[in-house]
Amino acid sequence: QQQVKQSPQSLIVQKGGISIINCAYENTAFDYFPWYQQFPGKGPALLIAIRPDVSEKKEGRFTISFNKSAKQFSLHIMDSQPGDSATYFCAARDPMKTSYDKVIFGPGTSLSVIP
Amino acid sequence: EAGVAQSPRYKIIEKRQSVAFWCNPISGHATLYWYQQILGQGPKLLIQFQNNGVVDDSQLPKDRFSAERLKGVDSTLKIQPAKLEDSAVYLCASSLLVASYEQYFGPGTRLTVT
Numbered sequence: 001q002q003q004v005k006q007s008p009q010s011l012i013v014q015k016g017g018i019s020i021i022n023c024a025y026e027n028t029a030f031d032y033f034p035w036y037q038q039f040p041g042k043g044p045a046l047l048i049a050i051r052p053d054v055s056e057k058k059e060g061r062f063t064i065s066f067n068k069s070a071k072q073f074s075l076h077i078m079d080s081q082p083g084d085s086a087t088y089f090c091a092a093r094d095p096m097k098t099s100y101d102k103v104i105f106g107p108g109t110s111l112s113v114i115p
Numbered sequence: 116e117a118g119v120a121q122s123p124r125y126k127i128i129e130k131r132q133s134v135a136f137w138c139n140p141i142s143g144h145a146t147l148y149w150y151q152q153i154l155g156q157g158p159k160l161l162i163q164f165q166n167n168g169v170v171d172d173s174q175l176p177k178d179r180f181s182a183e184r185l186k187g188v189d190s191t192l193k194i195q196p197a198k199l200e201d202s203a204v205y206l207c208a209s210s211l212l213v214a215s216y217e218q219y220f221g222p223g224t225r226l227t228v229t
Contacts, residue, residue, distance in 0.1 A: 004157075006157075032216040034216040034217070041222065042220075042222055042223075043119070043206050043208070043220025043221050043222050043223050044158065044206075044220050045219075045220065046216075046217055046218070046219075049216055049217070089157050089158070091157075091216065093216045100163065100165070100170040100171050100213055101213065102160055102163070102171060103160070103216055103218065105157030105158050105159070106157050107155070107156050107157050108155070108156065108157050
């Protein structure tokens with residue numbers, strides 16, 4: 001119930017193409033779903049986040065699509081650029097009723113955008 | 116604003132030795148987290164502080180790991196004795212609110228145990 005599953009493990013996309021990363025969860029109590037971007041040698045950085053009562057959120061070239069009934073959400077990167085090459089983590093916040101909330105990270109997707 | 120600072124950036128030790136990592140969070144951030152990131156995996160929470168108190172250490176291997184947050188600001192994470200499976204990147208993060216999904220991460224310390 002605590003897991004966040006993520007696929008694919010790695011992804012290669014041509015410049016200008018659309019990158020799509022998918023995540024799934026089981027715990028319906030999760031209340032926020034952030035995406036983090038991590039470049040080599042750096043810590044993860046928050047990219048975009050969505051609440052489960054919203055079906056889509058767009059920020060620039062990055063869009064989260066959320067399917068509450070299927071317990072799935074995805075990140076779409078439009079017009080992918082070589083500078084987008086990084087590892088992407090989906091995550092979920094668990095509002096623990098008996099202790100402090102915690103954020104659970106997926107295993108990550110390594111994205112390479114080739115010219 | 117200055118980001119989360121961590122040191123050292125890299126550390127190589129032999130098994131059974133001890134090691135300590137330091138973290139300075141963003142000024143004003145009350146919540147501080149230590150994560151372990153094994154190669155190819157997502158960050159795994161080890162311990163979470165609210166000011167200088169521990170609010171979650173359920174995943175911290177307490178027989179060998181310890182952490183403290185001095186005066187609610189800087190924090191240190193110690194491993195004693197280290198095992199081969201402790202080889203990982205240790206990330207420190209901070210947030211303004213408790214257990215916020217909006218966390219700010221430092222660059223991490225890459226630990227190699229030989």
